[in-house]
Amino acid sequence: MNIQMIEAAATRARSITRRTPLLSSPALDAIAGRRVLVKPECLQHTGSFKFRGAWSALTALPEDQRAKGVIAFSSGNHAQGVALAAQKLGVPAVILMPSDAPAAKIEGTRSYGAEVVLYDRTTESREEIGAAIAAERGLTLVRPYDEPQVIAGQGTCGLEIAEQAAEAGVTEADVLVCCGGGGLTAGIALALEARAPGLRVRPAEPEGYDDTARSLHSGSRERNAQEAGGLCDAILTPMPGELTFPINARLCGPGVVVSDQEVLRAMSLALRHLKLVAEPGGAVALAAALFHGDELAGEAVICTISGGNLDPAMLARALEV
Template sequence: MTNTEVSILALPTADDVRAAAERLRGMAHRTPVMTSRTLNERLGAEVHFKCENFQRGGAFKFRGAYNAVSKLSDDERARGVLAYSSGNHAQAVALTGRLLGVQTVIVMPMDAPAAKIEGTRGYGAEVVLYDKHGRSREEIAAELQQERGMVLIPPYDHADVVAGQGTAALELLEETGSLDVLMTPCGGGGLLSGSALAARDASPGICIIGVEPELADDATRTFRTGELQTVRNPATIADGLRTPSLGRITLPLVRANVSDMRTVTEDGIVEAMRFLWTRMKLVVEPSGAVPLAALLADPDAFRGMRVGVVISGGNVDLASAFELFGR
């Protein structure tokens, strides 16, 4: 991507994150920040978890969806909003639509967690299911947009969505003060790039790390090579991180502001989930446990540091979770 292309995209800034925080005031929950003495002793570090599993809709995605939809004109709202998602963005857009009186249509894969499909429908959205091994969700959404004239709000590659997601890190740093490290999961990079904008502005020397499953390591390979890498329907249990690649907006933000990328194993994700569920009593989905998995896999790298972790969500299918824990 050329510098000219990046400038045309009008990338969001830290000012946009602060504006989003004002827009979300009284609408998004200011989720708690939690710690674990057991974990701190085990790691030799001080870890602060921003618990977005307690956010409206069960995930951080509500921040970006509400920020984006609330900025639409009356004419755009009247046309309705279209989105595609494996679950958390789907529920966030559906909930936002209900709150703002906007019709929503969500394209979701047939194998998305049942709890996320039911939640999306429960918020009043029309759900269009598709076979991800056949056509792509982007292709289906483009056809629906052409047919119905709706406004598309993608799950991560949208300036207002990115700015909204960054408000989680902004709140975390307001509560904890300066941190040595900030870690978030990374799928399409919306949470990571928005968090990086907020953190770089509030604490310029902070180390920002994105974490992915080894089976969905496209952003890590992109970060290492400088060239866009992709994955297709990766078989990771972290369904929220199965996105094919970073986007045209998130890619330059990640390259400019992120310090490092790490990957974790599927077993590591389950171990991290187990700790969060059993020791901290936090119901966290696999995607949300990915940063802790990275900490547990390499504690020496973070010894003596103050670490912030954004737990992205808690929309987990209970039967699937119990199956994972029973393996």
């Protein structure tokens, strides 16, 4: 993985992916006690950053291989990203999704023309199911984070952060990134290493699913005790990725861990002050920026809102906090 791969992914995505803005709000600055700059990937195609990695991975495939179709597994955001990228490129897509994924994400994936296969994430292995279907149908598996071209695509978000932070006069700051398997974290970290070395990535995770924070502390990949049932479904992964963790271990600062209550508050504040809809997993970095200032350094902090795909009931729950 290198900056050249990220730049090549950006070239292939030009005029396709959205260059999301870097937003701010005086009210959020006051809560955080420092300047807060928000990168709203909830405004990206399909409502999350995942379209960046999906487009990068599919467009990097040889045309004859891509034409046979692709398969992916995801709780929803990677699923929708791959489904839309496949639709735009005119190729078949099969998506494995956990049966307890939010209905909005399952419906959204189907709306992009993908075939959805549901599985029980507490008793079945998505990797084994995906490998079997891929072999049977001749499909190419597009992994959600442990895939170089996916990481490169997510890194295009980091290129934008580097440019936009410089435009905003911010050259030194912590960059809080919502972290599941670590693809977005690693991609942004690689981009910033090359284009804005004064910006340091900090992974943000929910309590009980803080495998990256624990792994960064111990120096080796650690597994979560459970993989389902948490509020932040979009970033509930078993453990840091094999490809992503070495990158994050080299480039990232310590992880920041937030509570579910802080996530719900951040969702409410994003809607109130930024007019943005953030799903729980997409709001963990904002929660870290707003409520964990004592763990951060500098007069400014940058954070991602990585996704905004949620059911109305979850949004209503956040607004009640």
